Amino acid sequence: MSLEARRRAFEPFFTTKPDSGGTGLGLEMVYGFVRQSGGHVTLYSELGHGTSFGLYLPAVRQANNMGFIALEHPKDPISLLGRGEAILIAEDNVRVRKLSIERIHDLGFETLEADSDDQAYQLLKDGAKVDAGVF
Amino acid sequence: MIDAVQLQSTLINLALNARDVMGEGGELLFSIANVSINDSYMAQG
Numbered sequence: 001m002s003l004e005a006r007r008r009a010f011e012p013f014f015t016t017k018p019d020s021g022g023t024g025l026g027l028e029m030v031y032g033f034v035r036q037s038g039g040h041v042t043l044y045s046e047l048g049h050g051t052s053f054g055l056y057l058p059a060v061r062q063a064n065n066m067g068f069i070a071l072e073h074p075k076d077p078i079s080l081l082g083r084g085e086a087i088l089i090a091e092d093n094v095r096v097r098k099l100s101i102e103r104i105h106d107l108g109f110e111t112l113e114a115d116s117d118d119q120a121y122q123l124l125k126d127g128a129k130v131d132a133g134v135f
Numbered sequence: 136m137i138d139a140v141q142l143q144s145t146l147i148n149l150a151l152n153a154r155d156v157m158g159e160g161g162e163l164l165f166s167i168a169n170v171s172i173n174d175s176y177m178a179q180g
Contacts, residue, residue: 017155026148033145037137050161053149057137059169 001045009043013095030055082109085131089113090120100134 001009008014010031015022034041034055042054087109091097094115101111112128114120117135124130146165153163170176 030145033141
């Protein structure tokens with residue numbers, strides 16, 4: 001991978017193969033999944049030689065011979081769901097903004113959008129009711 | 136616990152990326168290990 005590709009590998013919609021159907025969402029999905037699972041991702045690459053990804057995921061502790069149980073404080077995915085709270089999303093990249101809105105909406109939140117911090121500030125000044133913001 | 140379906144998608148994703156960049160063939164290796172993330176592990180970089 002080139003330096004540019006390494007830097008932007010996990011960025012949504014960044015692809016080195018736009019002509020052959022690359023969506024730029026593959027590694028973004030990998031990164032999102034691992035981070036949401038409480039882990040992290042490493043990337044090591046030498047141009048022309050190869051690339052290795054490390055996916056670090058939290059371990060489970062062995063309970064008995066029958067299987068595994070989760071650690072004491074598993075992240076309960078249910079508790080991450082919203083109940084219509086309003087989230088203000090400020091993002092200048094229109095595709096990233098649309099994707100963010102779609103995903104946050106799917107999690108049960110209402111969304112407001114702004115294409116800049118200034119616009120977000122204006123919305124808030126004009127009295128928009130917002131529970132949290134993503135900038 | 137992690138989501139099995141998402142893990143499957145993740146591994147397929149990485150495999151497809153590897154395939155796409157190795158047009159003339161190459162080596163794709165998956166390995167799995169338990170590691171303890173502690174100071175000496177971090178120091179190895």
